[in-house]
Each structure stands twice: as C-alpha cells, then as structure tokens.
Amino acid sequence: MSDGLLGTAAPLTADVVLLLETAMGVALLFGAWLARTRRFRQHAWCQSAIVLLNLAVIVVAMTPSFRVQVLPRIPAKLGKAYYALASVHAGLGTAAELAALYLLIAAGTRLLPEKLRITRYKPWMRGVLVLWWLVLALGFSTYVRWYLPHLFR
C-alpha cells in the first residue's frame, strides 16, 4: 500500500488527479445541461473554469509524470499497454485541451480576428465533450494499468 487516498498502489498526486478529473468530467456534463436549458452565461463560466483548472492539472501533474515515466521509453516500449495507454491518452488529451482552449477564446472573447471566430458552436462543443470523455476513459485505464498491477498478473 502507498500513501494515496484510494488504497491502491498510486501516490497521493495520482489519486488527487483521478478525483479532480472525475469531478471535472461530471461538471462538464452539468455545464452542457446548463446550455441545453438556455442558461448560457452560467454555462460559459462553468466550462471556462473547468478548462482552466484542467490546464493547471496538466501542467503541474500530468506533463511532468509523462516526461519522466513515459517519454524516455518511447518508441521502444510502445508495444506494452502500460506505455501505449498513457501515450494515446496524452496525445488525445493534448488535442482535447487545445480544442477546449480554442473554443473558450473563440466563443468567449473578441481576441481572435473575425475569420477565426466560430459561428456554429454546437458541433464544436459537442465534439470536444465527447473527445474529453474519451480521454478521461483512457486516463482511468492508465490508472488501472499503473496502480492496480495485481489485476494483470
């Protein structure tokens, strides 16, 4: 057992990331519901706060872990689920966060020139939400593969 919160082999930071990311995934769904019920201002605040908090979690916890635990073993060990899961997760996670940041700037500010702003928000927002949940599922899978090793013996 380690010093984590959930009684797995994970260190405290990984458990905190898991819980925070789960909460953010659920909060994004709540935010989508706000838009459906036409509370657009609350929707914008909710989703923007999550995207920025996620950026902080990526920068502070996940990128450093990726650089130390995964990057040195690419491409040699990409055949192993342990590294493959984390790598696909990191790649799609980067795409999801960048797309979400773009949406935030394009929909919520006037910083971008007219041409780069979005006029049809809905398909973009839905697409990012689906991609985000796919990344979350890959994050869960990474956690299970890394910190519940007895399942794979």
Ligand code: HEM
């Ligand atoms: C929408 C974006 C993202 C979501 C929802 C997300 C979610 C998660 C979750 C739930 C975990 C399991 C908790 C853990 O093991 O720490 C995790 C782990 C991880 N993620 Fe992400 N993630 C995202 C983006 C990224 C990005 C951009 C990178 C890399 C640049 C990344 C790299 C990792 C790594 C290496 C782990 C294992 C960390 C460790 O346990 O030490 N993730 N992620």
